[in-house]
Every structure is written in structure tokens, then in C-alpha cells.
Amino acid sequence: MWIVIGIGGFVLLSILIFIGMYNRLVRLRNIMEKSQSGICVYLQQRFDLIPNLINVVKGYMKHEREVLNEIAQLRTTAMTDMKAANALNAKMTEMFAVAESNPDLKASEQFLQLQHELSKMENQLQAARRAYNLAVNNMNTAIEIFPSSIIAGMYGFKRGVLFESAEAIRENIRVEF
Numbered sequence: 001m002w003i004v005i006g007i008g009g010f011v012l013l014s015i016l017i018f019i020g021m022y023n024r025l026v027r028l029r030n031i032m033e034k035s036q037s038g039i040c041v042y043l044q045q046r047f048d049l050i051p052n053l054i055n056v057v058k059g060y061m062k063h064e065r066e067v068l069n070e071i072a073q074l075r076t077t078a079m080t081d082m083k084a085a086n087a088l089n090a091k092m093t094e095m096f097a098v099a100e101s102n103p104d105l106k107a108s109e110q111f112l113q114l115q116h117e118l119s120k121m122e123n124q125l126q127a128a129r130r131a132y133n134l135a136v137n138n139m140n141t142a143i144e145i146f147p148s149s150i151i152a153g154m155y156g157f158k159r160g161v162l163f164e165s166a167e168a169i170r171e172n173i174r175v176e177f
Contacts, residue, residue, distance in 0.1 A: 021148045025157050028139040032160050035132035039163070042125040049121065050092075053114045092118070129163045136160035 140159045143152040151157075 018151065021151050022155065025139075025142055025148060025152055025155070028135070028142050029157060032132070032135040032139045035128065035135040038128040039125065039132055042121060042128050046118065046121050046125065049114065049118055053111075053118060056111045056114060133162050136162050 139157075142148050143157050143159055
């Protein structure tokens with residue numbers, strides 16, 4: 001009789017542990033997806049702000065059309081491609097470096113306001129990327145540790161991919177006139 005109760009208790013405890021691990025994996029996956037969605041929201045806001053910034057800069061920087069055209073082209077693919085989003089970051093930094101050398105543009109109230117908004121948005125985007133990478137790290141750790149790795153394999157939980165900056169962002173910006 002006691003053996004049956006002991007075995008039943010062990011089975012019940014095993015089932016509860018299994019359910020707990022499965023639910024933890026689901027929560028971690030949902031947090032990771034929510035964090036990725038947060039990045040998309042900030043990318044969309046930046047996507048909407050960039051044309052206004054380009055239009056202001058166009059009037060002052062006729063000789064920098066190439067940079068502005070590259071930004072416009074990257075903008076079209078940046079919403080669906082993280083590498084293009086990284087390249088867009090690098091080009092935006094280059095545009096601001098060029099704008100710093102143009103006193104008329106630097107003094108433009110509209111440009112300063114748009115630059116401030118973009119800077120604020122970039123800070124929010126950076127925070128969203130950090131939150132996403134933390135969520136991915138937590139998910140990947142849970143998938144790899146024993147015994148939750150067994151449950152992750154049985155139910156098809158996949159590793160997340162960390163958000164990393166492109167090589168172009170790590171390089172120094174070259175400004176040529």
C-alpha cells in the first residue's frame with residue numbers, strides 16, 4: 001500500500017515538474033517574441049521619421065545626394081531585414097556627421113527637432129534590443145539546460161538569435177567632401 005502511494009506521489013511530482021518546465025519554456029518564448037515585437041515598433045517609428053529628416057537635409061546638402069539616396073533605399077528594406085536596419089543605422093550616423101559640418105543645417109530648428117526625435121528613438125530602440133537579447137539569452141539557456149532540454153526537444157522549442165550590430169556600425173565613419 002505504501003509503495004503504491006510512494007509511486008503515485010513520484011509520478012504526480014514528475015508530472016508537475018514537467019508541466020512547470022513546459023510552461024516556463026512557453027513564457028520565455030512569449031517574452032522573446034514580445035521583445036522582438038518591441039524592436040519592430042521602434043523600427044517602424046524610425047522608418048516613419050526618416051523621410052521628414054531627409055527632406056529637411058536635402059535642401060541644405062545638395063552635394064550629399066548619394067548618402068540621402070542610400071538612406072532612402074535602405075529604408076525600404078530595413079523593416080524586414082535586420083542587416084539592412086544595421087546598414088541604415090550606419091548611414092544615418094554618416095548623414096549626421098556630414099550635417100555637423102554644415103552650419104546652416106546645424107542651425108535649422110526643424111533639423112534639430114528631427115535629430116532630437118531620432119536620437120530619442122534610437123535610445124529606445126537600443127533598450128528594446130537589450131531587452132530582446134536578454135529574453136533570447138534566457139530562452140536559449142532554458143532550452144540547453146537539463147532536464148528542460150528534453151522537453152524543449154520534444155515540443156520543438158527553438159533557440160533565438162541574438163541581435164548583433166553589423167560590421168559597418170563598428171567601423172569609423174568616413175566623411176568626404
